Amino acid sequence: MKSVKIGLLGLGTVGGGTATVLLRNRDEISRRIGCSLEVVHAAAHGIGQQTILDPAKCKLTEDGFEVVNNPEVDIVVELIGGYTIARELVLKAIENGKHVVTANKALIALHGNEIFKAANKQGVIVAYEAAVAGGIPIIKAVREGLAANRIEWIAGIINGTGNFILTEMKEKSRDFSDVLKEAQELGYAEADPTFDVEGIDAAHKLTILASLAFGIDLQFEKTFTEGISKITQEDVTYAEELGYRIKHLGIARKTAKGIEMRVHPTLIPEKRLIANVNGVMNAVLVKADAVGPTLYYGAGAGAEPTASAVVADLVDVARAMDTDKQSRVALLGFQPESISDIPVLDHDEFETAYYLRMLADDRPGVLADITRIFADQEISIEAVIQKEPQENQTCVPLILLTSVVVEKNMNAAIKQIESLDVIKGQVTRIRMEHLG
Numbered sequence: 001m002k003s004v005k006i007g008l009l010g011l012g013t014v015g016g017g018t019a020t021v022l023l024r025n026r027d028e029i030s031r032r033i034g035c036s037l038e039v040v041h042a043a044a045h046g047i048g049q050q051t052i053l054d055p056a057k058c059k060l061t062e063d064g065f066e067v068v069n070n071p072e073v074d075i076v077v078e079l080i081g082g083y084t085i086a087r088e089l090v091l092k093a094i095e096n097g098k099h100v101v102t103a104n105k106a107l108i109a110l111h112g113n114e115i116f117k118a119a120n121k122q123g124v125i126v127a128y129e130a131a132v133a134g135g136i137p138i139i140k141a142v143r144e145g146l147a148a149n150r151i152e153w154i155a156g157i158i159n160g161t162g163n164f165i166l167t168e169m170k171e172k173s174r175d176f177s178d179v180l181k182e183a184q185e186l187g188y189a190e191a192d193p194t195f196d197v198e199g200i201d202a203a204h205k206l207t208i209l210a211s212l213a214f215g216i217d218l219q220f221e222k223t224f225t226e227g228i229s230k231i232t233q234e235d236v237t238y239a240e241e242l243g244y245r246i247k248h249l250g251i252a253r254k255t256a257k258g259i260e261m262r263v264h265p266t267l268i269p270e271k272r273l274i275a276n277v278n279g280v281m282n283a284v285l286v287k288a289d290a291v292g293p294t295l296y297y298g299a300g301a302g303a304e305p306t307a308s309a310v311v312a313d314l315v316d317v318a319r320a321m322d323t324d325k326q327s328r329v330a331l332l333g334f335q336p337e338s339i340s341d342i343p344v345l346d347h348d349e350f351e352t353a354y355y356l357r358m359l360a361d362d363r364p365g366v367l368a369d370i371t372r373i374f375a376d377q378e379i380s381i382e383a384v385i386q387k388e389p390q391e392n393q394t395c396v397p398l399i400l401l402t403s404v405v406v407e408k409n410m411n412a413a414i415k416q417i418e419s420l421d422v423i424k425g426q427v428t429r430i431r432m433e434h435l436g
Contacts, residue, residue, distance in 0.1 A: 002035040004318045007067035007098075009089060010079035011044035011052065014103055014130070017303030018079065018310045019052045029311070033318050037311075041067045044080075068093040075317055077310065078102040087111050094118045094126070099321055101313040103130035103306055109204040109220040112211075116331045123325045127313035132205040133158055133282045135305030136298040137312065142212045142286065143333035149288035151213040153253035155266075155435055158205045160280035160300045161189045161196035162228050162248040166265075167278040169236050170245065176231060188280055198227030199248065199263040206250035209284070210261050214254055214342065215334035219261070222344040226264035235357060235430060238399050239267050242383060244355075245275040246430065258343040260350050267355050267432040274435065285435060293435075348408040353382070353432035356400045356414070361422040362389045366398070373416045374402070377409040395424055401432065 006022075008015060022029070022037055030036050042053055043064040053060065061067065068076050068089050076093040080086050083106045090107065093100050094115070102108065108115070108128050119126045129139045133156070142151070157163050161183055168179040180197065183189040195201045207220040228248050239246050244267040253260040268275045273295055277283040282300025287293050299305035320328050330336065360366045367384070374381060380403040387397045402410070414427045 001030065003038045004035055004314075004321070005038055005040045005072050005074045006314065007070055007073035007076045007093075008039050008042040008079070009044075009064045009067055009077060009086075010081070011042060011047065012079070013303045014306045014310065015044065015077075015079040016052055017307035018077065021304060021307045021311050022314075023052070025311075029315060033315050035318060037314055037318060041070050041073055043067045064089045065092065068096060068098065073098060074321065075099045075101060075314060077314070078104060078107075079310070080104075081106075083107045083110050087115075090115055090126075091118055094122050094124055097122055097124060099125045099127075099317045101127045101310060101317060103128070103310055105131040105201070105204040105208065109207040109218055112208070112218040116336075119331060120336055125317050125320060125328065126331055127317055128208070129313045130306045130309035132208050133284060133296070134298070134300040134302065135308045136282060136284065136296050136300065137309065138209070138284045138296050139212065140312075141294070141296055142209065144329060146286065146288050146291065146294075147333070149290045151254070152287045152289060153251065154206075154209050154213055154284060154286050155249050155251045155274065155433065156206070156209065156284035157247055157274065157277050157282055158250050158284065158300065159196055159199075159202040159248060160282060161193065162199075162202070163277065163282070164188050164280045165197070166228060166231070166236075166246055166248060169231070169233060170240065171278075173233060173237075175233055176229060197229050199225040202248065202250045202263045206252055206261060206263055209250070210252035210259060212333045213252055213286075214259055215332065215338060215340050216259060216342055216344070217339055218332075219344050222261060224262040224264070224347040224350070226262075228265050230428075231265055231430075232428075234397070235355075235428065238357065238385065238397075239355065239430075240270070241385065242267075242355075242399075242401065243270055244268060244432070245270050247275065247277075249433070251433065254342075255345070255351070257349060258345045260345050262347065262350060265430050267430055268435055272435055348406075348411065350407040351404055352407070353404045353434070354400075354402045354410055355430040355432055356402065357428040358398050358417065359395045359424040360398045361424070362394055362396045363422065366422045369420055369422065370398075370400070370417055373413050377405070377413040379403065379405045379409060379413055
């Protein structure tokens with residue numbers, strides 16, 4: 001039986017899981033593709049302490065360049081993360097004519113255009129299923145399974161840490177800082193949780209999904225990003241009273257003006273399936289013209305769930321490596337010469353509905369003043385909650401839900417509302433999507 005030889009970069013959580021899955025399911029994988037997948041060279045820091053791979057069958061090194069320069073290696077699997085040395089190793093592997101599999105969303109989001117151009121020039125494959133939503137095969141679904149469709153929008157819970165925090169805040173009435181500390185203790189969040197809670201990790205993934213969905217270049221720098229660190233228990237409670245849940249969503253939508261790419265906390269109706277995705281789980285909802293809405297749900301991280309996607313990519317590459325280059329699936333789902341220059345919209349041009357919370361003096365005419373400002377900006381109010389003042393308090397929380405509006409109009413309205421003498425402090429805003 002033919003053997004496809006693999007060079008593995010990184011034996012951490014995902015790398016170790018990949019090696020485990022390859023060894024445990026070796027026979028099943030061979031039955032599917034008609035050849036064996038054999039790890040012949042691996043690189044990792046402190047690799048002498050690794051026991052997963054047999055040194056008699058696999059060369060072990062701490063130098064990744066030894067792996068990518070090994071003439072025996074057919075496919076390089078990059079699982080070291082980051083986007084400095086990883087970029088250098090991937091580009092060198094491509095230069096050497098090797099196919100590449102990676103789980104590195106930051107690498108693809110920031111340097112994917114350069115990497116894919118080099119891969120197309122060399123006629124090699126770059127596969128990256130594990131870069132988005134862990135074990136959920138969302139890349140394959142968007143790029144291949146929905147190839148007959150025009151995709152209208154994608155909305156995803158694509159960071160498990162943020163979803164865990166918001167779930168705990170809702171179900172146990174806990175504060176953000178308290179849940180974040182637990183997430184760090186459980187290993188869901190890093191010591192520096194910025195990438196997770198401020199939406200950067202999700203923005204990397206959304207950048208990739210938007211390119212696959214709409215056939216545009218990867219443009220991470222144009223993805224609007226807002227985190228969940230300012231979400232309060234009040235907002236979670238009020239949203240529930242109104243029939244909504246707060247989720248940290250990545251949203252990519254094609255409009256007549258261009259592409260919206262945004263990551264932010266979002267109110268969504270509690271009856272939506274995606275609103276009930278809890279804990280560290282991920283889910284991606286795709287709306288396409290022919291099939292309608294489809295939902296993809298599963299583990300978005302972890303050793304073996306992510307390894308499942310990595311090995312699936314290895315299977316795909318092993319199947320395609322001997323085929324004619326023109327017959328392969330394009331790296332971003334669209335032929336390179338067909339990549340579109342549709343503009344990515346500035347956040348001022350986004351169109352969405354809003355949840356607004358403000359503290360107002362408890363006296364007549366306040367709502368009338370706000371309504372006049374909204375009317376000037378062509379904003380309709382869909383629902384209002386005004387709480388009773390607490391004892392010895394002269395201000396009350398006022399919660400408004402609006403119709404869909406252009407963001408620059410909402411910005412102007414909020415600026416005027418905050419300038420009113422009857423409004424105390426800043427207006428809290430959370431965007432709303434009905435995902436119908």
